[in-house]
Amino acid sequence: MTTVPTRPLQSSVAIEDITGLKERSLGQRLLSSQPFWVTIALVIICAVMAWDQPDAFATSDNFFNITRNFAFIGIMAVGMTAVILTGGIDLSVGSLMGLVGVVCGLILQAEYHWAVAILAGLLTGAAAGAVNGFLVAYVGLPAFVVTLGMLSAARSLAIVLSENRMIYEFGPWGETFNAIGGDSILGIANPVWVLAILALIFGFIFNFTAWGNYLYAIGSNEDAARLTGVPVRRVKLQAYIVSGLTAALASVLIVGWQGSAINALGQGYELRVIASTVIGGADLMGGQGGAYGAVIGAALIEVIRNSLLMAGVDANWxxxxxxxxxxxxVLLQRIRGKRSA
Structure with a gap:
């Protein structure tokens, strides 16, 4: 009989303890967040460069160039985050950019509507992502091997389709297509607007939808996620499709901005994309990362690149x-992980 009244008392005490922990953690969460410190580092670098070279770094033209340049990487990094959350990796995004660019260029060259070119490019990226996802999720092949194979296959296919030449004659709809990736709204490049919208959408998806929770669950403990009813294979497949789609979207925008398509487009971009997600707090083991981290990581890399050029450092460094x-x-992640343990 005595246990009846004590159980509610214990429950209420536990709830108060948990609530207290949450209140304390909310105050500490920001300081323990890697994207927060990356943001601080970004602000410090910008402040130092603006003070040191106000006539070169702190100009509207340079701001326009920096934001436009990191937007392409940021768009792909948001999609890459979905894959990394599951504990996977996608090494093929750079080659997919080249393939999608060639596909768009060929369709425009054949004088099809610009919307057809964009749709074909997005479908190409989604199809490649679906192949990656199927082999990883349903066949059980390692993501590293599968996407490395797609990296080679997509680049080879781009060379074959383009006949190893630049495609720049975009037909009657070329001007509109170029404007989509090359124009600006309110002084901000179109790709930056696309990145902002995409980050908001995926920020909501990652944090407030069942699919986003599934991604984190799979990356944290795939076996446990499967036992709790998470459709692991399907979610993994969808994550790689998302990665392929964002790579295709970035390719459409960058081809429109450059006004030409080459099969070498995106070469080495996969490393910058992965770097952006890792710097922004994503864990390559899975279960950790976010849309904001991907964006701020991409921004930091581009600001560093721009600052080095302003400082006269050789681009090869x-x-x-x-x-x-x-x-x-990665070292910061390890340190934070040990402290939390």
Whole structure:
């Protein structure tokens, strides 16, 4: 009989304890968040460069160039985040950019409507992502091997389709297609608007939808997620399709901005995309990451690149600095993980 009144008392105490922990963690969550510190680093670098080179760095033209340049990487990084959350990786996004660009260029060259070219490009990216996802989720092949194979296959197909030449004659709809990726609204490049909208959409999806919860659950513990009824295979397939779609979208925008399509488009971009997600707080083991982190990671890499150029550092050293930041980001994750444990 005595247990009846004590159980509600224990429950209420537990609830109060949990609530207290949540209140304390809300105050500490920001300080323990890697995207927060990446944002601080970004602000500091911008402030230093604006003070050191106000006539070069702190100009509207340079701001326009920086935001436009990192928008393409940021768009792909948001899609890559979905894959990394499941504990996977997609090494093919750079090659998919080249393939999608060639597909769009050929369709425009054949004088089809610009909307047909964009749709064909997006379908190409989705199809490649579906192949990756099927082989990873349903066949059980390692994501590294599958997407590495797609990297080679997509680049080879782009070379074959383009006959190893640049495609720049976009037909009667070329001007409109170029405007989609090359114009601006309110002084901000169109790709930046696309990135902002995409980040908001996926930020909501990752945090407030069942599909987003499934991604985190799979990356945290795939076996446990499967036992609780999560459709693991289907969600993995969809994550790789999303990655292929965002790579295709970035390709459409960058081809429109450049006004030409080449099969070498996106070469090496997969490393910058993965770097953006890792720097922004994504864990390559899965279960951790977010849309904002992907965007701020891409922004930091581009600001570093731009700052090095402003400082007169040889462009060949850029990869070394980016690599250093990747290692530091992973090290910070390990340190935070040990503290939380």
């Amino acid at each position: 850029q990869g070394a600095f980016v690599g250093l930041f990747i290692v530091l980001a």
